[in-house]
Amino acid sequence: MKLIETAAAKTAGKIVRTSATAVLDVLLPPRCPACGGSVVSTGALCAKCWAAINFIDGPVCRTCGLPFDYDEGVDVQCGVCLRDPPAYVAGRSVMHYGDACRDLILGFKHGDHTDAAPMFGGWLYRVGKPLLKRDMMVVPVPLHRWRLFSRRYNQSALLAQALVQFDKQSPARFSLIGKPDLLVRRKRTRTQGGLSARARRLNVRGAFAVRPRYRNQLRGRDILLIDDVMTTGATLDACCKTLSKAGAASVSVLTLARVVRPAF
Numbered sequence: 001m002k003l004i005e006t007a008a009a010k011t012a013g014k015i016v017r018t019s020a021t022a023v024l025d026v027l028l029p030p031r032c033p034a035c036g037g038s039v040v041s042t043g044a045l046c047a048k049c050w051a052a053i054n055f056i057d058g059p060v061c062r063t064c065g066l067p068f069d070y071d072e073g074v075d076v077q078c079g080v081c082l083r084d085p086p087a088y089v090a091g092r093s094v095m096h097y098g099d100a101c102r103d104l105i106l107g108f109k110h111g112d113h114t115d116a117a118p119m120f121g122g123w124l125y126r127v128g129k130p131l132l133k134r135d136m137m138v139v140p141v142p143l144h145r146w147r148l149f150s151r152r153y154n155q156s157a158l159l160a161q162a163l164v165q166f167d168k169q170s171p172a173r174f175s176l177i178g179k180p181d182l183l184v185r186r187k188r189t190r191t192q193g194g195l196s197a198r199a200r201r202l203n204v205r206g207a208f209a210v211r212p213r214y215r216n217q218l219r220g221r222d223i224l225l226i227d228d229v230m231t232t233g234a235t236l237d238a239c240c241k242t243l244s245k246a247g248a249a250s251v252s253v254l255t256l257a258r259v260v261r262p263a264f
């Protein structure tokens with residue numbers, strides 16, 4: 001009886017929530033998460049922003065996912081990966097970090113445009129598919145708890161959750177397992193903006209740790225690390241090293257955007 005009551009209460013809650021969303025949709029017409037212009041459905045881009053986003057869909061470095069201007073053939077690595085291989089097995093990003101993308105990500109990070117998460121989940125799934133393995137653990141780059149408190153949510157955790165959710169609805173399920181709190185940021189690092197590559201590495205050295213209760217679960221597992229933007233890769237590298245040291249079998253990296261500098 002109790003079980004039925006609980007189920008009924010849950011359904012009722014769902015109905016209330018669904019109708020609340022419907023009411024909100026009527027009161028507030030759906031907005032483009034990048035420019036705020038009106039769109040047909042919640043969580044979709046307007047045609048102008050869609051056209052302005054520079055998706056990475058051509059040939060890439062097989063290790064870090066750096067887009068190449070020309071098709072260099074399959075299984076090719078960029079010069080940086082050849083000289084100084086990253087701590088992850090493979091990395092991919094959905095789009096170039098440009099003006100339209102910046103608005104979209106800042107809106108998601110600071111502007112409460114969390115309704116864009118399901119759209120991002122689908123994008124991440126499509127681009128990240130070559131990296132996915134069965135029963136892979138999906139782990140977001142964590143925020144320090146003070147920053148989490150002021151920002152109220154971790155945008156990378158929302159992306160990770162949206163990806164796991166998308167996998168659940170996909171016919172080719174990988175049974176991805178979301179572990180939003182597996183990593184913890186134990187050092188309150190300054191923001192990486194404006195720092196040189198070397199300073200960024202030093203800034204995040206020793207900043208991450210595996211939460212003790214996950215230490216056993218993590219051993220021998222394949223991990224997919226999620227972040228919103230890859231800049232120099234210093235933060236992702238620090239997280240990967242922490243995960244590998246703790247016994248992860250492999251760590252791959254998937255981000256929504258990536259700063260692409262001219263090749264050298």
Ligand SMILES: [Zn+2]
Nearest residue numbers: 032035046049
């Ligand atoms: Zn727009």
Ligand SMILES: [Zn+2]
Nearest residue numbers: 061064078081
């Ligand atoms: Zn590379």
